[in-house]
Amino acid sequence: VSVVDCVRDGARTEVLTTNVNIRFQVEDTGIGIAADELPKIFAPFEQVGNSPRHTEGTGLGLAISHQLVEIMGGELKVESTLGRGSIFSFELELLAVDSTDKNKKYYPKNIKGFKGTNKKILIADDRWENRSVLIHLLEPLGFEIIEATNGQDCVRKALEFLPDCILIDLVMPVMDGFEAMRKIRNFSQLQNVVAIGTSASIMEAEKQESVEAGCNAFIPKPIRAEELLNCLQVHLGLEWIYEELQYPNAESEVFHNQSQIQPEEIIAPPADEIALLFDLAMMGDLGGIQKQAEKLAQLDIKYVSFANHLNQLAKNFEEEKILEFVEKYRN
Known part of the structure; x- marks a missing residue:
C-alpha cells in the first residue's frame, strides 16, 4: 500500500493506493475449438474449424484482443472443449484507490x-x-x-x-x-x-x-x-x-479520430507498392506496414496523405481497416 499526494487548485488530497489482481473471464457454450487448433487462434486472419458459423468474421478479433491485453501487462488465455464451448480469460494488476474525497477523481501524471x-x-x-x-x-x-x-x-x-x-x-x-x-x-x-x-x-x-x-x-x-x-x-x-494534471469535463471533446481523411485528398502509390502493402496487411505485419508508409512519404510528397493515413491505422491496430483501405487501390 502506498500514499500518493494529489494536488488540484492548490488543495492537497491524500490518496491511499494498493494494487489488486482482477480476473476477466468470458465463457460460451458454442462449438468449441479442437486442441490442435488452439495454438493458432491468436494469429491474424486465422479462423479455426470447418464450421460455416465462422465465415462472417475476418479472423482479427482475437489477434487484436491478444495484443491489447499484452500491452496492458496481461496474457489472454483460452480453454476449450470441442462441442462444449470455450473460456477466454486474463488477469490485470490494477490500482485500487481509496480517497477521503469520494467525489474527486484522481488522475495520475503521465x-x-x-x-x-x-x-x-x-x-x-x-x-x-x-x-x-x-x-x-x-x-x-x-x-x-x-x-x-x-x-x-x-x-x-x-x-x-x-x-x-x-x-x-x-x-x-x-x-x-x-x-x-x-x-x-x-x-x-x-x-x-x-x-x-x-x-x-x-x-x-x-x-x-x-x-x-x-x-x-x-x-x-x-x-x-x-x-x-x-x-x-x-x-x-x-x-x-x-503532463499537467487534467480533469476532463462532460463538455470537452474526448476523442478525435485522426484517421478520417477524405478520399479526394489521397493519391495512391504505384501498383507494386500496393501489392507489397496488401501482402503485409494479409500477414498482419503492422511494423512492416509502418516502415513501408515511411518510405512512401519520403518517395514523393504526393503520397504523404496516403502514408499518414496508413500509419495512423497501424498505430491504432486497425488491421481490418488497413486491409480494406489497401484493397480499394489494388485495381
Missing part, C-alpha cells in the same frame, strides 16, 4: 518526455508485435528507435548507430541475445551501452546468464510499461517531464 539530450534505443526482437508495443510506448516520449530482428542484426546495428540503450530479447533465431551481448561487449565503443535483457522465462539461471553475458538488467515478458520506464530512468539517469 510521462510525456525527458530532459536533456536525445537518447537512442535499439530494440532487438524477432517478433514484430513485441517491437511494435515498445515502439508505441517509447517513441512518443522522444526516444529515437532502431529495430533489429535477431542477434546478428542487433550487433551490426549497435555498431552502426551506437545506441544509448539496447532492449534485447534473449531468445531469437540466427543468433540469440546471450551471444549477441557477449559480442557487443567485445567492442570498445559499446562497453558502456546500457543493455536490458527480456524473456518470457523467469528462471533465475537465465537472469544470471543474461547478466554474465553483459546485460545491466533483466525484465520478464510481457514487458510492463511502468517497470521498463523505471529501469530506463535508473540506468540512463533520466529526469521525466510530466
